[in-house]
Amino acid sequence: FAQDVAAGKSSFNKCLACHAVGEGAKNKVGPELNGLNGRKSGSVAGYSYSDANKNSGLTWDEATFKDYIKDPKAKIPGTKMAFAGIKKETEINDLWAFLAQYTAD
Ligand code: HEM
Numbered sequence: 001f002a003q004d005v006a007a008g009k010s011s012f013n014k015c016l017a018c019h020a021v022g023e024g025a026k027n028k029v030g031p032e033l034n035g036l037n038g039r040k041s042g043s044v045a046g047y048s049y050s051d052a053n054k055n056s057g058l059t060w061d062e063a064t065f066k067d068y069i070k071d072p073k074a075k076i077p078g079t080k081m082a083f084a085g086i087k088k089e090t091e092i093n094d095l096w097a098f099l100a101q102y103t104a105d
Contacts, residue, residue, distance in 0.1 A: 008098025011091050018083075021102050030081060035104025036060045041076075052078030062100070066092050 012021070018029035025032040031044035038061060042054035056076045058064050068075040069092055071085045086092050 004094045004097040005101065007091070008094035008096070011086070011095045012098055014086070015083075018081075021099060025102075033099055034102045036065065036102070037062070037100050039104070050078060050080040052076050053080070062096055065096055065099070069095065 015030075015033075019031070019033050020026055020028055021033040025034055027044060027047045031047040031049070038059065041056045041058040041060060042049045053076055058068070058076070060068075064075075069086050072079050072081050072083055086095065
């Protein structure tokens, strides 16, 4: 899995302008992404979500994340995340491997 995580880290460069993850991660344009696996959508304290994201009823896990990141506006209509998504299955898998390393603080 080491290779996947490394590729996922580099894919995360596409997210870095808006998201932080890892020790000391703060909310930026978007919420911090620690502990994403099992986290309820719209639940990061101190981050001001859109109603669409807040009320989506999703819990982030491998399946919901992969579906979301393919086409964020399709999964959460009305999201304020201005990102077209990632279409390549392998890149999505690597990104999940990278993000899933970071448990809740
Ligand atoms: C929300 C992941 C790129 C801005 C989210 C959420 C996830 C996520 C999982 C939902 C968080 C939650 O419910 O707590 C990612 C990943 C990205 C990426 C993995 C790169 C592949 C970006 C970029 C931007 C951005 C480039 C800014 C241009 C936002 C914003 C929200 C958000 C503003 C909150 C949406 C709302 O409240 O409607 N992102 N994101 N994201 N993201 Fe991203």
